[in-house]
Ligand SMILES: Cc1ncc(COP(=O)(O)O)c(C=O)c1O
């Protein structure tokens with residue numbers, strides 16, 4: 115078993131995270147429970163920042179908060195001096211509620227609404243990553259209305275097929291995101307943006323996909339963007355101050371995954387930027403990146419309680435837990451694989467092969483297939499590792515299951531940072547149907 119960050123097996127044979135016994139966490143805060151190892155988040159954040167610093171490169175590391183956005187997480191991001199990437203009014207609102215420095219907020223999205231753009235403009239956030247022509251028109255109108263100039267990056271689609279799940283590919287030509295580099299859209303967009311007085315074009319952006327294990331995609335993206343930068347320098351005299359290469363750095367979920375250290379991605383990017391800059395005679399821009407998963411993914415562990423089981427002779431042993439696709443949609447959506455252990459019996463012999471079923475009324479609600487565990491009994495605590503990214507943030511209330519609580523652990527302390535939803539929370543927006551009011 116691979117234990118991440120501060121996780122270890124303590125003297126009771128229990129899983130311990132951040133110096134806190136996971137079994138105690140389950141008892142105190144209930145299950146399902148998302149537990150975050152804050153020291154590991156800090157270590158990852160510093161890893162990115164220090165690599166840029168070591169190479170003396172001006173950079174911004176913006177945490178892609180879609181991976182896990184809560185007020186407490188945004189606070190940690192601020193403490194570590196990172197920037198913050200938001201993709202909706204809700205994520206922006208969360209950042210503002212955490213008093214995150216507005217000038218370090220970047221706003222993404224392929225269909226930002228007028229209200230969302232207005233919010234970003236009124237709050238004077240750091241920059242808007244413009245995705246399409248409709249957004250340029252809206253920005254023209256709104257910057258005029260509010261008499262403001264907004265810093266902007268242009269999101270470009272470089273036409274790169276990174277090796278990852280189809281649903282999390284974003285840089286290929288057939289994508290809903292950004293202006294295409296090949297078919298003239300990017301050229302049209304830059305002209306439109308440069309003619310807009312309320313827009314200060316800081317630079318360009320691309321994001322090639324998520325859970326990527328190779329550096330080649332980032333190298334190719336850098337090359338493609340630099341060749342466009344050279345063309346624009348020569349044809350329209352535009353030289354970007356910022357080159358944002360997005361996120362997507364892969365992490366280890368199971369032993370099948372072999373990620374490279376974050377510093378290596380950054381080093382390869384820096385090297386390619388320097389090389390392209392020298393070869394094409396384009397000044398070295400500030401480099402921005404947007405890691406999400408690689409900052410929080412392996413820092414998260416979900417604790418579940420074991421409940422029922424079903425034996426299907428000669429086929430399978432189902433063990434059901436008290437959560438499922440409602441708190442982690444990734445296995446159902448991407449066939450994502452995870453590792454897990456019994457947090458209360460870490461040293462026991464693994465004597466059976468089981469498949470972990472969720473409690474939703476859906477056959478596809480399976481979290482793990484063919485997992486080796488000690489014979490699991492009701493009340494055992496199953497710890498599912500590396501659930502920190504896109505678990506809580508993609509959670510739903512399917513079957514009207516309340517969303518679990520979130521606890522941060524660090525240096526032996528545990529703090530509740532998101533309360534468990536209650537049944538009252540579930541119906542709090544429901545209104546009774548008043549037949550008398552029917553027209
Ligand atoms: C524009 C953009 N930036 C950053 C990210 C973060 O990606 P990851 O969590 O894979 O680092 C994403 C998600 O894929 C994204 O769409």
Ligand SMILES: N[C@@H](CCCC[NH3+])C(=O)O
Nearest residue numbers: 180282324325444503504
């Ligand atoms: N939500 C996805 C990744 C998409 C990233 C956002 N563009 C995942 O869980 O892997």
